[in-house]
Amino acid sequence: MHNNQKKIGSELNPNVSVDCVIFGFDLEKLTVLVIDRGEISAANGPRLALPGNLIYDDENLDQAANRVLEELTGLKNIYLEQVGAFGDPFRIHKESDREWLKSIRAQPDARVITVAYFSLVKIEDYLPHASSFAKNAGWAPVNELSELAFDHFDILQAAKDKLKQKIKIQPIGFNLLPEKFTLSQLHRLYESILDKPLDKRNFRRKIQKLNILSNLKEKQRGVPHKPSSLYEFNEEKYQELTQKGFDNFGF
Amino acid sequence: MHNNQKKIGSELNPNVSVDCVIFGFDLEKLTVLVIDRGEISAANGPRLALPGNLIYDDENLDQAANRVLEELTGLKNIYLEQVGAFGDPFRIHKESDREWLKSIRAQPDARVITVAYFSLVKIEDYLPHASSFAKNAGWAPVNELSELAFDHFDILQAAKDKLKQKIKIQPIGFNLLPEKFTLSQLHRLYESILDKPLDKRNFRRKIQKLNILSNLKEKQRGVPHKPSSLYEFNEEKYQELTQKGFDNFGF
DNA sequence: AGTCTTTGTGTCATTTTTACACTATCCAAA
DNA sequence: TTTGGATAGTGTAAAAATGACACAAAGACT
Known part of the structure; x- marks a missing residue:
């Protein structure tokens, strides 16, 4: 290696x-x-x-x-x-x-x-x-x-x-996360990079509307609270989006 | 020099x-x-x-x-x-x-x-x-x-x-224009740089709302059509704007 | 059973964006 | 002086995006 x-x-x-x-x-x-x-x-x-x-x-x-x-x-x-x-x-x-x-x-x-x-x-x-x-x-x-x-x-x-x-322009943040991640983790990642708080509900709405995540039929295990569902970044869906001229996440 | x-x-x-x-x-x-x-x-x-x-x-x-x-x-x-x-x-x-x-x-x-x-x-x-x-x-x-x-x-x-x-982030376009310029010139400049057409009325509205231009009490002279009024970029107003956290022209 | 922690969800008011067409003003040519 | 050509300048209505905000659900642990 x-x-x-x-x-x-x-x-x-x-x-x-x-x-x-x-x-x-x-x-x-x-x-x-x-x-x-x-x-x-x-x-x-x-x-x-x-x-x-x-x-x-x-x-x-x-x-x-x-x-x-x-x-x-x-x-x-x-x-x-x-x-x-x-x-x-x-x-x-x-x-x-x-x-x-x-x-x-x-x-x-x-x-x-x-x-x-x-x-x-x-x-x-x-x-x-x-x-x-x-x-x-x-x-x-x-x-x-x-x-x-x-x-x-x-x-x-x-x-x-x-x-x-x-x-703000490209979904490169996924390179910092595990293959499977939760929306909360993604949320914290964006807050860390942009260095400002983002409203939870508005963030989730915005991300989900883009339709570039696959919602895995799988949940977190062993966490001492309600388990979150896991998502994957979907490269194909993102390609579709860019071909429509998308170039701005609006953050 | x-x-x-x-x-x-x-x-x-x-x-x-x-x-x-x-x-x-x-x-x-x-x-x-x-x-x-x-x-x-x-x-x-x-x-x-x-x-x-x-x-x-x-x-x-x-x-x-x-x-x-x-x-x-x-x-x-x-x-x-x-x-x-x-x-x-x-x-x-x-x-x-x-x-x-x-x-x-x-x-x-x-x-x-x-x-x-x-x-x-x-x-x-x-x-x-x-x-x-x-x-x-x-x-x-x-x-x-x-x-x-x-x-x-x-x-x-x-x-x-x-x-x-x-x-899209900073008003640097003024460096390419004469001190006094018209909104149409600014409009064409943005279209040239962004390489796409921008609706005239929407462009003018957006720029004017930012309030970073001074409308000089002066018009073009000698043009074979309705003369346009001349504007100047106003650095002070732009500074005020940035201090409000502005960082996006929305193009 | 109860407590702790984080997930996940909807609405409403406001703002922003988009699409779109006609009149006004000046110069120049007839 | 009238007319034609060219660009300036303006408003509205529908759709979309944004921002602010609160509570029930699920699991782990004691």
Whole structure:
């Protein structure tokens, strides 16, 4: 599953990196996968950073982002979208960053442009403590982060904005939920991403009217309250909808 | 006005360029500023390309985009927004591109990442034939272009999409119009960008209800039909509106 | 049996959207 | 000076979407 092969014949480009904002949803709130850089630069900068790496000269940007994502999580074929390019000259020249930079094989004096991506992961598919990858990576609630290394906090903010905007237009939220989910979970997901409360009844009405969910003949089990029915996202129905020119969820 | 100084002590970064999609509006349709690369690669690739250049190591991406825009048009303080980063490995390795690449000082074998921007220019502010800059640049109707050099057609498409999306959220269209404009001109502008017809009466009602236009006590002169009244965009009123949480024009 | 927790549902008032056609005003040409 | 051509400017009615709001039902647990 995890590809650790060295790339024979290809070289790292010292000037271009990709950083990934990997979102998850723990059924309560939005989370993001961050890496603990350890004590190396604890004195001068935040320990937590977004996963990222330089790109190889023989891969395109999307490939590089997928590679970074796979190297960290072992996951392939994940929803991934570009946020944009970031980079001030000399932004990484601080002495305290040198060790960290070496660890990702960057040249401390090089000027680096970062292309940021965000991706949406079913949190159940990547449980860091149960994984062999990156022992120093973990899910952090998006709203509890107040700083990140380098310009990663700006990148996180941009990724949140892009996600917020995108979910008003395309039903990408399902990538954050289990295959089978309840309307309440979907409701909480939208509230988390849009960062505002949504009326329960109005939300359910709006979603159901779109007719892009399959109501499974199946209910939650073992919950200490009335069990909810489970739904699945129906790609075919959504395709029908878009072919009618639909491009706005009205949130 | 035009800054032709060489940048002393700074160097071009051979791996990162910016390309600008400079939109204009001729009161009929959306246009874009393209450069004719001449006969150099006429046999193998389209002559027309977007303006762009490599970045210097001591400027950030936004600065580079502003520089490219100013070098071409002489204009400063123009609306400018990043579209995203583009770049496949070896995308520019075709033999036929070498001369052109030399002319923008790129190394033909280098792998180049391009960061694309779009900007909105009042067409009256840049009339190529009346300008001392770039004799080989000119406005082309966006919908009449069917190909561009390199991956510039993809970039143009992405820029159009971004503009379309953005104008649904922010009143940036005014950057394409003269200070004083008519509602019909604004109407045609929105139709051009959204690429669909909008009912005249409904459009006018919607715009007027927003209350972000000042109705000047002034009318068109010399037109061979009933003269229209002129309007101005009112930044203060728009600020009030946004502070009420407004973030959607409903197109 | 009773308590706790979350699910699931309907209505009404208001606002927004859509579709649609005719008169007014100016210029120019006869 | 009359006429024709062109665009500006305006209202209404039906349909759809939105927003606000409260209580009974189902299961787990004690």
